[in-house]
Amino acid sequence: MAKIEINNLYKSYQDTQGNLLNVLVDVNLKIEAGEFLCLLGPSGCGKTTLMNLMAGFEKPTGGTLTIDGLTVSRPDSKHITIFQDYGLFPWRNVLGNVMFGLEAKGINKQAAQAKAEEYLELVGLSQFAKSFPGQLSGGMKQRVAIARALAVEPDIIFMDEPFAALDAFTRYRLQDEVLRIWTEKQPTIIFVTHDIDEAVYLAQRLAIMTPNPGRIQRLIDIKLPRPCNRGDAGLVAYRQQVFQEFELVHAVSNDYSI
Numbered sequence: 001m002a003k004i005e006i007n008n009l010y011k012s013y014q015d016t017q018g019n020l021l022n023v024l025v026d027v028n029l030k031i032e033a034g035e036f037l038c039l040l041g042p043s044g045c046g047k048t049t050l051m052n053l054m055a056g057f058e059k060p061t062g063g064t065l066t067i068d069g070l071t072v073s074r075p076d077s078k079h080i081t082i083f084q085d086y087g088l089f090p091w092r093n094v095l096g097n098v099m100f101g102l103e104a105k106g107i108n109k110q111a112a113q114a115k116a117e118e119y120l121e122l123v124g125l126s127q128f129a130k131s132f133p134g135q136l137s138g139g140m141k142q143r144v145a146i147a148r149a150l151a152v153e154p155d156i157i158f159m160d161e162p163f164a165a166l167d168a169f170t171r172y173r174l175q176d177e178v179l180r181i182w183t184e185k186q187p188t189i190i191f192v193t194h195d196i197d198e199a200v201y202l203a204q205r206l207a208i209m210t211p212n213p214g215r216i217q218r219l220i221d222i223k224l225p226r227p228c229n230r231g232d233a234g235l236v237a238y239r240q241q242v243f244q245e246f247e248l249v250h251a252v253s254n255d256y257s258i
């Protein structure tokens with residue numbers, strides 16, 4: 001039994017005129033425990049909807065979706081979602097933010113603080129424990145959000161375009177940090193992105209999604225050691241393959257000269 005099993009999944013919404021909008025059609029996917037999978041596709045292909053269904057925020061219109069063999073019907077505290085906008089509490093300092101989920105689980109304050117400090121260390125923010133979110137850069141806020149998510153030791157982490165609002169340098173650094181943490185802790189990670197380079201660099205497996213209606217067009221195993229050099233020839237070859245999947249490759253014209 002896979003960690004997450006999705007069979008013949010459909011999701012429809014009604015638009016404002018009452019017309020049925022088929023957002024996801026016949027999605028089938030099995031995700032193993034400890035896997036790092038990216039949902040990759042253009043805007044509107046249903047990536048977030050599929051992730052929200054797995055996270056229990058939405059209910060399917062048809063088909064089945066199980067985690068550990070149990071039908072997903074609501075969010076589960078064993079699974080954590082990290083969003084693009086960090087979702088930190090501005091009135092709590094960094095340490096307080098990371099402690100939040102631990103306290104919510106009923107862990108006593110002393111133990112929660114020790115665990116929060118451990119995870120702040122992991123994301124390199126120990127010296128900012130007493131700072132408030134408003135005093136941090138976007139990248140630092142997202143590292144706090146990652147520390148807060150990891151501190152509760154979730155078995156699945158859902159990440160919805162978590163680095164989309166960050167500059168390229170910060171994004172690269174956080175991608176490396178997520179890979180390092182994934183290697184160390186081995187949670188299952190479902191990562192939503194429309195960035196081909198990011199997906200190929202991070203994922204063990206890509207679910208390539210296409211829109212109208214949203215479906216999984218292809219699954220691609222990325223068989224590369226992690227982390228690998230961003231200029232690695234294997235990485236470039238996978239990137240090219242993905243570009244071809246999206247038909248983003250254009251024939252080189254011979255009509256110009258330099």
Ligand SMILES: Nc1ncnc2c1ncn2[C@@H]1O[C@H](COP(=O)(O)OP(=O)(O)OP(=O)(O)O)[C@@H](O)[C@H]1O
Nearest residue numbers: 013014021023042043044045046047048049050194
């Ligand atoms: N609650 C809703 N009600 C109606 N339509 C919705 C709802 N949620 C999503 N949709 C529609 O479903 C489609 C897929 O949306 P979704 O956000 O899952 O796509 P996405 O691939 O994550 O896109 P993006 O990369 O832009 O976030 C879109 O056409 C969107 O308008």
